[in-house]
Amino acid sequence: MAYDKFNILTSSAVPLPIENVDTDQIIPARFLKATERKGFGDNLFRDWRYNADNTPKENFVLNNPIYSGKILVGGKNFGSGSSREHAAWAVYDYGFRCVVSSFFADIFRNNCLNIGVLPVQVSAEFLDKIYKAIETDPNTELEISLPDQTITIKATGAKESFDINDYKKANMLNGFDDIDYLLNIKEDIREFALDRPL
Amino acid sequence: MSTKKTLFDKVWDSHVVHHIENGPDVLFIDRHMVHEVTSPVAFLGIKDRGIRVMYPEKTFATADHNTPTINQHLPVADPLSANQLRALEENSNEYGISYWGLGHEKNGIVHVVGPEYGITQPGATIVCGDSHTSTHGAFGAIAFGIGTSEVEMVLATQCIMQTKPKSMRITVNGSLSKAVTPKDVALYIISQLTTSGATGYFVEYAGEVFRNMSMEGRMTVCNLSIEMGARGGMIAPDEKTFEYVKGREFTPEGAAWDKAMTYWESLVTDEGAEYDKEVVFDAADIEPMITYGTNPGMGIGISHGIPVAESLEGGVATYKKSLQYMDFHEGDSMIGKRIDFVFLGSCTNGRIEDFRAFTSLIKGRQKADHVTAWLVPGSHKVEAAIKEEGLLDILTDAGFELREPGCSACLAMNDDKVPAGKYAVSTSNRNFEGRQGPGSRTLLASPLVAAAAAVTGKVTDPRELMEFETA
Ligand code: SF4
Numbered sequence: 001m002a003y004d005k006f007n008i009l010t011s012s013a014v015p016l017p018i019e020n021v022d023t024d025q026i027i028p029a030r031f032l033k034a035t036e037r038k039g040f041g042d043n044l045f046r047d048w049r050y051n052a053d054n055t056p057k058e059n060f061v062l063n064n065p066i067y068s069g070k071i072l073v074g075g076k077n078f079g080s081g082s083s084r085e086h087a088a089w090a091v092y093d094y095g096f097r098c099v100v101s102s103f104f105a106d107i108f109r110n111n112c113l114n115i116g117v118l119p120v121q122v123s124a125e126f127l128d129k130i131y132k133a134i135e136t137d138p139n140t141e142l143e144i145s146l147p148d149q150t151i152t153i154k155a156t157g158a159k160e161s162f163d164i165n166d167y168k169k170a171n172m173l174n175g176f177d178d179i180d181y182l183l184n185i186k187e188d189i190r191e192f193a194l195d196r197p198l
Numbered sequence: 199m200s201t202k203k204t205l206f207d208k209v210w211d212s213h214v215v216h217h218i219e220n221g222p223d224v225l226f227i228d229r230h231m232v233h234e235v236t237s238p239v240a241f242l243g244i245k246d247r248g249i250r251v252m253y254p255e256k257t258f259a260t261a262d263h264n265t266p267t268i269n270q271h272l273p274v275a276d277p278l279s280a281n282q283l284r285a286l287e288e289n290s291n292e293y294g295i296s297y298w299g300l301g302h303e304k305n306g307i308v309h310v311v312g313p314e315y316g317i318t319q320p321g322a323t324i325v326c327g328d329s330h331t332s333t334h335g336a337f338g339a340i341a342f343g344i345g346t347s348e349v350e351m352v353l354a355t356q357c358i359m360q361t362k363p364k365s366m367r368i369t370v371n372g373s374l375s376k377a378v379t380p381k382d383v384a385l386y387i388i389s390q391l392t393t394s395g396a397t398g399y400f401v402e403y404a405g406e407v408f409r410n411m412s413m414e415g416r417m418t419v420c421n422l423s424i425e426m427g428a429r430g431g432m433i434a435p436d437e438k439t440f441e442y443v444k445g446r447e448f449t450p451e452g453a454a455w456d457k458a459m460t461y462w463e464s465l466v467t468d469e470g471a472e473y474d475k476e477v478v479f480d481a482a483d484i485e486p487m488i489t490y491g492t493n494p495g496m497g498i499g500i501s502h503g504i505p506v507a508e509s510l511e512g513g514v515a516t517y518k519k520s521l522q523y524m525d526f527h528e529g530d531s532m533i534g535k536r537i538d539f540v541f542l543g544s545c546t547n548g549r550i551e552d553f554r555a556f557t558s559l560i561k562g563r564q565k566a567d568h569v570t571a572w573l574v575p576g577s578h579k580v581e582a583a584i585k586e587e588g589l590l591d592i593l594t595d596a597g598f599e600l601r602e603p604g605c606s607a608c609l610a611m612n613d614d615k616v617p618a619g620k621y622a623v624s625t626s627n628r629n630f631e632g633r634q635g636p637g638s639r640t641l642l643a644s645p646l647v648a649a650a651a652a653v654t655g656k657v658t659d660p661r662e663l664m665e666f667e668t669a
Contacts, residue, residue: 019516020393020493024630029609033264033278035238035285047632052618075513077394080427080493081630082609083329084236085345106363106397106429107329107343114347165361167221177347179247182224182355185216186252189357192215192226193253 003116005175009097009144010154012069015134016061021074022081023108027090029082040086041093062094066138073130074101079108088112098144100151102127113168114178120144120151126160129153146172202471205434206365206400209340209465213323215357222359228322230257230352231308232295234264234286235611236327240349241289251353254294258317259286261299262307263328264611267574267601270300279612293353306577306603309333309545313417314579316446320435320462325352330545330627332423335432336416337439338465340400342430363429364398364474367467369405372481377660379555380415381547381625381644383407384422385487385497387479393495397427399475402467407481408433413442414551421546422627425494434466486660488532489629489642492520496629500647500659504530523631524639525619532641532657539622540571540652541634542645544608547625548576550583552645557589559649559663565597566655572614573598574606596653610635623651 031043049060056063072091078101079087088111091099098118112119122130133140133153141154146169152159164172171177182189203211216224232240237259244251251257264279274280283300290297298304304311309330312318320338325331329343348358368387388395401423408416416433423431440462443449450458485499498504504521506528507514521527526535542548542556553575565571573593575581581603584590590600607614608626610633616622618637625648629640641657650658 017515018519019513022493022628022630024609024628024633028632028636029611030636032235032611033276033282035282036242037239047636052636075516077397077427080393081329081628083327083331083343083345085239085327085347088345103394103397105394105427107345111345111347114345165221167218167359178359179243179347179351179354181359182351182357183249185224186355189215189224189226189252189355193356196226196228 003175003177006097006116006118006146006172008146009070010141011071012139013071013073013100013130013134013142014061014067014069015131016072016074017131019075020077020080023079023084023087024081026079026087027084032084032086037089039093040090041095044090044094070095070097071142071144072096072099073127073134074099076101076103076124078104080105083107085111085115088115088117092117100127100130100142113172116172116175118144118146118172120162122151122160122162126158129156129158202468204365204467204471204473205338205402205432205465206340207471209321209323209338210362213340222361224357225323225360226357227325227352228256229312229317229324231312231317231324231326231331232257232259232286232349233308233326233328234261234282236346237289237349238282238285240346240353241285243350244354247354249354251293251295253356256356257295257353258312259290259295259297260305260308260311261286262305263605263609265300265604266612267572267604267606267614270602274300303578306579307545307548307605309421310548310576310580313337313413313442314446314577316443316449319443319449319458320439321465325358329424330421332428332430333417333421333545335420335423335430336413337443338432338435338462340430340432343424363400365402366396366399366428366475366477367402367404367473369476369478370403370407370481371405371478372407373410374407374481375485377486377646377664378484379644379646380411380418382484382487384419385489385494385642386484388422388426388495389487389497390479391426391477391495393425393493394427396423399428401428401431402473403431403433409436412551413438414549417549418546422494425627435462486644486647488647488657489640490524490526490532492523492629492631494627494629494642496520497642498532500532500657502532504528504532533659535621535657537623537641537651537656538569538620539616540569540648541574541607541622541624541626542648543572543574543576543606544626545576546627547645548574548580550580552625553580553584553589554587555645556649557592559646559660560596560598560653561592563596563653565652569652569655571598571652572601572607574601575603577603598652607634609633610638616640623648623657
């Protein structure tokens with residue numbers, strides 16, 4: 001599915017300083033029964049966000065109106081667990097375009113890149129700086145530049161660069177997806193398949 | 199660059215259709231398994247693009263995640279689940295994919311039926327929209343879980359785009375002590391490496407312990423590779439592997455078998471090939487394991503106490519939050535903790551060998567009254583074997599019932615949910631908050647530990663119950 005282009009994103013951010021946030025927390029399995037990709041944002045972090053009677057849990061960050069923005073800042077090993085792309089869909093559908101963490105689980109990272117959410121991996125020190133900046137001022141803005149591969153805390157000017165491979169970067173800048181690429185080399189794939197024993 | 203290759207290199211490199219400079223490889227996929235939960239949006243995607251499935255004969259569909267484990271002959275009551283199952287059936291029919299739906303004799307958990315019917319083969323690339331696809335690595339295949347966008351890629355082009363992971367070899371030498379099962383070996387490794395210790399790597403398991411393990415045991419170990427963050431894990435195929443694969447429905451025969459064997463026998467790591475990381479463990483250090491926290495890395499030998507936060511690396515706050523969720527305390531002993539539920543099943547421990555182990559321990563005993571036990575075979579084939587081998591009679595005599603195959607309480611999408619605040623000893627693979635139902639508390643363990651808990655109603659060292667049997 002083609003997605004929005006990503007270039008430079010400047011936004012305030014929502015802090016979630018918890019480690020090992022797994023995809024069962026991001027979107028619990030009981031919400032995976034849809035056959036279409038819509039509405040997952042409503043159940044993002046469902047069991048951290050709502051009580052069993054569906055009333056919001058006051059102390060959860062998404063229920064705190066002082067935090068908002070298109071960037072989610074999570075703790076180390078973000079997105080571990082199940083391969084459900086629904087987790088990335090929920091993050092996107094809620095309105096986030098970027099997730100920042102000091103470490104991502106592999107499949108979650110891939111899933112994000114495949115749907116147009118940019119995973120930005122920073123050092124543990126920089127992650128701390130971001131949390132401190134948000135603590136000082138919840139409206140503090142981060143600037144994420146995909147062309148330059150940098151993340152900047154606007155208030156302090158602190159800046160760090162992040163990795164992304166050239167291919168994925170070009171895809172995100174242009175809003176292309178992998179299938180466009182693969183369909184273009186279909187004949188090569190067909191030829192390759194002739195030699196496969198299975 | 200060295201010409202010596204690891205097992206992983208050999209299989210990966212032979213599947214690369216294209217390499218993109220400073221980008222991913224285009225990897226050809228031999229076998230693709232789909233189930234009802236992660237495929238509907240992928241099928242919608244190809245429909246929207248107006249394209250067909252490129253090689254429908256390489257994709258296999260089974261219904262498992264979202265299915266009831268009782269009364270499977272009746273219509274599925276939950277309308278959303280029923281809708282998802284219908285979508286899988288319709289999509290399979292529309293695109294000519296073999297479909298093993300509810301009630302079909304070959305139905306079962308995707309990672310259990312794949313090997314049972316010979317879909318899983320050495321040296322193959324196998325993907326599925328489920329992270330425990332790593333199970334199939336037990337046969338020397340490169341197998342890993344993918345997201346729905348990638349499911350769409352495979353349907354459309356039989357390829358996915360992947361950056362080649364780094365390689366790690368995990369060697370376990372020596373021989374296993376009494377009551378130490380493959381599950382314990384895996385939980386031990388995860389507890390040592392943590393849940394992110396192998397992120398970015400593809401693991402090869404080597405050493406005596408894995409050589410001596412049955413194919414079922416190897417599947418359990420490879421299954422849990424994802425819980426240390428690895429994309430997958432694999433074990434070089436050997437006589438046991440070939441013996442297991444031979445004669446199954448989708449296994450090559452005659453000349454094709456001979457040709458396949460030539461390839462399969464080449465699937466060993468070359469002497470002197472290098473790994474990006476090597477870890478070595480000693481089998482003697484492993485005892486029956488149990489988890490006490492909310493990720494699979496929070497496991498200990500069953501006779502140990504819960505570690506104190508300060509003794510661990512990483513976030514103390516996250517650790518304390520986890521214990522709070524479990525209502526456990528630092529220093530607590532796990533032995534003796536009262537439990538409410540026992541779940542034997544899942545693609546980790548839902549195979550016949552697991553039912554044999556469980557049954558060996560409950561034989562001649564009775565289920566504890568307050569324990570609810572869900573015994574869920576991984577497939578109809580496993581279910582049939584349980585009956586044929588006489589295990590069902592032993593289970594029934596001990597007060598247990600057998601359910602019908604499916605993922606069940608592994609992810610609790612169906613009605614098999616552990617209620618909030620209750621404790622379950624589970625042979626599945628994840629103890630995340632709410633994984634087995636909102637508010638549920640999961641202790642991961644082997645079928646033997648699960649059996650011991652089922653008959654005593656509390657966390658019990660299985661060795662105690664085995665004592666008199668092995669004088
Ligand atoms: S049993 Fe659990 S881990 Fe295995 S395929 Fe089903 S949901 Fe996934």
